[in-house]
Amino acid sequence: MLAQAAESVPGPAALRAGVAYEQKFDGHRALLFTPTTPGGQVLVQTRRGALVQDRWPDLVAAAEQQLPPGLVLDGELLVWDVEAGRLSFEGLQRRAVARARGASALTAAWPAYFVAFDVLQQDGAELLTLPYGERRARLEASSPITP
Numbered sequence: 001m002l003a004q005a006a007e008s009v010p011g012p013a014a015l016r017a018g019v020a021y022e023q024k025f026d027g028h029r030a031l032l033f034t035p036t037t038p039g040g041q042v043l044v045q046t047r048r049g050a051l052v053q054d055r056w057p058d059l060v061a062a063a064e065q066q067l068p069p070g071l072v073l074d075g076e077l078l079v080w081d082v083e084a085g086r087l088s089f090e091g092l093q094r095r096a097v098a099r100a101r102g103a104s105a106l107t108a109a110w111p112a113y114f115v116a117f118d119v120l121q122q123d124g125a126e127l128l129t130l131p132y133g134e135r136r137a138r139l140e141a142s143s144p145i146t147p
Helices: 012-016 057-066 089-097 100-106 132-141
Strands: 028-033 043-046 072-081 112-122
Touching (some): 028 112, 057 112, 072 089, 089 100
Antiparallel strands (some): 072 112
């Protein structure tokens, strides 16, 4: 589901009724796929369906080392500006258009992060038929990945 802007955080009654919300960072929405078989490739797919893992080699390496196989996460790509000590939309834009060789050079100044909002597949099994609350609980039980 795409993000929808709201003027305020839903009140307690809405939350008890099952409304969920996430903070919107200044990032790009993406799906992250870990391979289901040994030797497979981590994939990063944009909202429009483009495969862009070549632009995020640091994120791919972290996912390969830290995430289990057969996982699909829905989330947001972010970039940290090491020098400024904050998230960087400029860095995100530069990383998003870089190609493999250029992307590797940008990782030191602007490392990539992935904030997961939902787990769509786990251990190769699709979870979309589960209620969001169950998927969210599975996500929260997982450890974060760090580059």
